[in-house]
Amino acid sequence: MDLFSGYRIRSGRDEMFTPNLTVRPPYRDFLERVRDWDAATFIQRQETADLDTLNSGITFTVYNDDAGTERIFPFSLIPRIIAPDEWNRLERGLVQRVTALNRFLVDIYGAQDCVSDGVIPPELVFDHPAYRLKMAGFCPPLGVYAHIAGIDLIRDSEGVFRVLEDNLRTPSGVSYVLENRRTMLNTVPDLFPEGRVEPVDGYPERLLEMMVAVRPEDVTAEETRAVILTPGAANSAYFEHSFLARQMGVELVEGRDLVVHDEHVYLRATTGLEPVHVIYRRVDDDYLDPLVFLPDSMLGVAGLVNAYRAGNVTIVNAVGTGVADDKTTYRYVPDLIRYYLGEEAIIPNVETYIGWREDDLAFMMENLGDLVLKPAEGSGGYGIVVGPQASADTLATARERLRREPRKWIAQPLQEFSTIPTFDGERFEPRRADLRPFVITGESSWVLPGGLTRVAANAESYIVNSSQGGGSKDTWVLREQPEP
Amino acid sequence: MLSRVAENLYWLGRYLERADNVARLADVNVQATTEMTPAGGGQAWDAVIATLGAAEEYEAALEERPDLNPIDFVIYSTAYAQSLRSTVAAARGIAREVREHISREVFEEINRLYLGTNRGGTDEASLRTFYATVKRAVAAILGLFDNTVLMTEGREWFHCGLFLERAEMTSRIMDAKYFIILPVPEDVGGPRDRYQWMAVLRSASALEAYRKQDYGPVTGPRVADLLMFDPDFPRSLVYCVSELHRHYDRATEHTPPVRSVHAAREITLLELDLRAADARNVIRSGLHQFFDEFQGRLGAIDNALRTHIFQALPEEPTR
Structure with missing residues (x-):
């Protein structure tokens, strides 16, 4: 207990300790194992871990930085630990959610039943900038749009996990999950309860299996050629693209490496043109095909979308998934789950007001100081205004923006979310953390046990994005204790 | 193999070999002329620049910066594309881009070489150490390449x-x-x-x-x-x-x-x-x-x- 003496829980729930500082069950074994550690031991182990991270080049790119444009992602040795029963419930809830979202996407590009049945207002779907008219009437193989989903979860003060955000375009972060685990096993193998932590290294194999499963109809599994499409080495997530290509043993390509002939996609190899059947793209819709989307995109492949619509290549994730992971659509996801699956959402949403609805807007204007205002579009933690922490000036500007373009904003009550002890250089302090599990969907859905735990940069912050200085932790899903 | 990757690997080989040769050339020529010519090493650097076919570029650079030292040009310049430093940076940029085609060991060695060329003195002694480091690093990279790729x-x-x-x-x-x-x-x-x-x-x-x-x-x-x-x-x-x-x-x-x-x-x-x-x-x-x-x-x-x-x-x- 030495290591954590003097630890203070500030607000919200702490993952490791109850309010009167007794250890929660999932952490009992862990605390037993660090019982003999003092701060010096911890610092020394943490330094070993950081060196391991630096050497293996686990970096992300910081734009416009002269001193070297790559940084390591801060990593903290204290893991997030999830109990088996908690995880079972999360796993079911994630599969349920992703299933409903895929049904929704097939529906809005197909029969559009959810709109005619009044589940969601048509404007929210068809006026959405990410709605791709080009995809109307098209159903991708196996009816899967969101092959890879990253669902951001938080845990509220009552201990309930809630969905904060869906990411269905090109969610990133999974390479950190795998590398964090590798670093932990390298530097603190003695902290793992033997045989009781779910491994995470099955991810690349599952990903490849899924890509083969969603191949075009007339291609056999054996001849399927899958590739990863990257915007290039200057992209902030290039490490992850390269990492996944290495882990799966597939080619990492750029737009200029691909060419389309007669609605078939080929790779420009030294030996000539070689067919490509499945593309895991890490390039946004807008840049994918200059003939269909942004005409001056240098990152895409001319003719790709036509080849896709002709069913000769599968794009992962599908074109047009952006409608479903929007923060406005988010408000309707519990309704969509009920509508498509006849079930209640296993993982609830966070209460959300959308500027698009007049009654919500009035409430938002009235209560901005108590709410967190977020742009409906966009990611990376940019443009967020945390009402209770904002100055009067900031609030006035935010209110003005909201008045001018109400549809661009949503608001949520300031959500307390749970903290995990994190070392600040001298002692442990509670820092807020979220959890992004990854769901792969081919013939069925599979959830990577755990996911990426991101922690805020300091004790006050509610924002965990790496672009805002946040760090990460290993995430342990415990297995059921074997019967003695 | 992807054409772009093939071309990148071809250039990785070229840049590493070039870095090694620039280091050798600078090292030996300066050494030889310092011994034989009382006037000092200036003439030697002219020879190095001529060997690299960079005389015109050096002239142009001198017009912009009359106090430009040949060492800063041939070794440390980031503006001159054939300088030792630019060459190593180019090799490292490629290595990062085709990382999935070379081994972890090769990448890390190139990365270390790159980090090393970002600093260094211009006095005779530190230059000699610097050349030795570059030559040894390139040799290590080639050896690792042969044995791990x-x-x-x-x-x-x-x-x-x-x-x-x-x-x-x-x-x-x-x-x-x-x-x-x-x-x-x-x-x-x-x-x-x-x-x-x-x-x-x-x-x-x-x-x-x-x-x-x-x-x-x-x-x-x-x-x-x-x-x-x-x-x-x-x-x-x-x-x-x-x-x-x-x-x-x-x-x-x-x-x-x-x-x-x-x-x-x-x-x-x-x-x-x-x-x-x-x-x-x-x-x-x-x-x-x-x-x-x-x-x-x-x-x-x-x-x-x-x-x-x-x-x-x-x-x-x-x-």
């Missing part, structure tokens, strides 16, 4: 780049000696001449080989014989071109002839000509013309690789 097409492209660059640099080193360092005919055969030829041998790491192969007292024609036509010396023109040939054949094993034949023809002819040539004849008919033509033919090979293989316009797929 898969025996696939990419590996062959890497070696094609490496040997083409080495052939080019060896010819430049010799060319510079004959026509730039020594403009005075009566010096030929004199002690100064001999000393400079020894510097050339050292630039090419060839002095010990010269002795072992029993060439006798150091003279221009004999040095030319070793550096150009000795098939057993791993930096000679004939050795480099025949290695280029061997690796090219392996790299293009599955490439359709319509693509591979262009560079293959250039490489085969060049190798045949080198094998048939004789140092005395070459010297009689003009060494400088020979190197001019040789470098032109390497340029034609490079061009054929780019046009017909790396950046070939996609033909109709065969179905």
